[in-house]
Amino acid sequence: MNSDSKPLTLTESISYTFRRMLRSIPVAAITGTLVAVFLWSLDKVTDIRLHHAWLLYLLPFAGIAIHLLYKAWGKESESGNNLIIDEIHRPDKGVPPRMAPLILVSTVITHLFGGSAGREGTAVQIGGSMAQWIGNRLKVPADEIHMILICGIAAGFGAVFGTPFAGAVFAVEVLAIGTTSYRKILPPLFAAVLADYVCSTWGIHHTVYPIRKAIGGQNLYLCAMALLMGAASGLCGTLFARIAHHVKHLSHRFIPGPAWLIPFCGGIIIVLLSLLLHTSDYLGLGVYPQHPGGVSVVNAFKEGGAGGFSWWWKMLFTAITLGTGFKGGEVTPLFFIGATLGNTIATLAGVPVDLFAGLGFIAVFAGATNTPVACTIMGIELFGPEYALYYTLACFAAYYCSGHKGIYTAQRIHKHKYGKRIA
Known part of the structure; x- marks a missing residue:
């Protein structure tokens, strides 16, 4: 039976939440660092591509390289974010640690040669795979592993966009349509805030999108x-x-x-x-x-x-x-x-x-x-x-x-x- 379904006393609830927050610390620290490396790498390869437009013509061969990379080492990692969501709902084989380096390297290759893609999926997969790895090292019980995976999603999302509150809510809201358990929000929020802080500490700055026009009252x-x-x-x-x-x-x-x-x-x-x-x-x-x-x-x-x-x-x-x-x-x-x-x-x-x-x-x-x-x-x-x-x-x-x-x-x-x- 999932531990989330058991009624807890106030003391048990506080202890349970505090334990989850402690477990999220290494998840946030490692995820924030890897996301910083990833964002720095994206900036570098994007700059290289802009100065060497001919790299676009190698995009088909980059696609072959990514395919071979996943064929050799990917296995279930190919499912990406969907694998993490599935593991939260119904734990099975777990999220493999190799997902993090695979998705980081392959996303950088995609961007170096001009593929149109983003970065959230990469950050979430980094967070999810590192969360699973840390959960295994800490011997987190099987009925609690879903929570550390949610913290990994929140940490990756919060760090990559600089939006920790949104990252925490996203991590619990994206799991299912029509139901969201906000009582789970504190550990992923803690993880997202810490991961964003760690990422920023490495010197990563997020894009500012100013909305300048003033509108008086409700129109x-x-x-x-x-x-x-x-x-x-x-x-x-x-x-x-x-x-x-x-x-x-x-x-x-x-x-x-x-x-x-x-x-x-x-x-x-x-x-x-x-x-x-x-x-x-x-x-x-x-x-x-x-x-x-x-x-x-x-x-x-x-x-x-x-x-x-x-x-x-x-x-x-x-x-x-x-x-x-x-x-x-x-x-x-x-x-x-x-x-x-x-x-x-x-x-x-x-x-x-x-x-x-x-x-x-x-x-x-x-x-x-x-x-x-x-x-x-x-x-x-x-x-x-x-x-x-x-x-x-x-x-x-x-x-x-x-x-x-x-x-x-x-x-x-x-x-x-x-x-x-x-x-």
């Missing part, structure tokens, strides 16, 4: 537009999830020959798309512009900082990259997709561009992961609390409009979003 028109922005973001989030899943399914079905041919073909498609569009804006992370005036997350917060279909092209580049076997996260590309979509809608509707870029930034993520509370908190941590009402409206509208299938296939459906309980 009913902006509230209505925030709901519309959220609905569009939810549809966009579920579209991304579906395209990514379909790319993976179709590539395995229609690309004949050895398995390494799938990432090889995926790399060729990315190269061809970049050449056809005459831009490198949709390669890599996309947080900062690759040339003055280029499309990026940061520039999406400025008027004229995104083309009308920038969100679509980033979605396609990322779905092809990840769907054909390259490694990295989905969340930073989702930020790009949401921010550029928000910029486009704001320009058409005559509302503040920076505010709606911020709303799209968090709302597409909320729709794609079914985590509206975590994303609302992320908005407060990244953009400030002044517009918390608009964040909430956008994130929950995205959540309700995104259906029940997101980017994490291991996410359980406990209760239907619209009231029907799932058996």
Whole structure:
């Protein structure tokens, strides 16, 4: 029987929580350090790629290298974040320690050669695999291992984005739709705060996304537009999830020959798309512009900082990259997709561009992961609390409009979003 289901006295509850927090200290320290190494590495390889544009033409061969890397050592690590979520729900073989170096190295390779991917998935896998390894070293009981894995997710998420509160809530909210146990929140919050502190201590600085326009009081028109922005973001989030899943399914079905041919073909498609569009804006992370005036997350917060279909092209580049076997996260590309979509809608509707870029930034993520509370908190941590009402409206509208299938296939459906309980 899971220890979380046993009724505890106040003294037992305090002792139990304190013990979990102590266990999370080494998880946070190691995860924060590895995430710092990972973010530093991403900065370096991105700079190298920007100075050597020809590296993009080697992307197909980088895909083969990643495939061979996982074929030799990956095994169950190939499942990534879904493996961690599955292990939390139903512990089986555990999360292998080799997941951390594998995902770190393969994500760096993806970015060095121009693949469109993110960093959250990598950080979460680092946190989850290190949590499992530490749990095994500390001989954590089998019925408590799920909690240390949740702390690992929170530590990785909090450190990679500099949003520890959002990271802790995300770690418990992402597990299932329709039920979230907030009584588990203190240990992962402690882990996320500590991991973020450790990461920052290593000299890592996170991107600032300022929303500068002052809006006096509560504006009913902006509230209505925030709901519309959220609905569009939810549809966009579920579209991304579906395209990514379909790319993976179709590539395995229609690309004949050895398995390494799938990432090889995926790399060729990315190269061809970049050449056809005459831009490198949709390669890599996309947080900062690759040339003055280029499309990026940061520039999406400025008027004229995104083309009308920038969100679509980033979605396609990322779905092809990840769907054909390259490694990295989905969340930073989702930020790009949401921010550029928000910029486009704001320009058409005559509302503040920076505010709606911020709303799209968090709302597409909320729709794609079914985590509206975590994303609302992320908005407060990244953009400030002044517009918390608009964040909430956008994130929950995205959540309700995104259906029940997101980017994490291991996410359980406990209760239907619209009231029907799932058996």
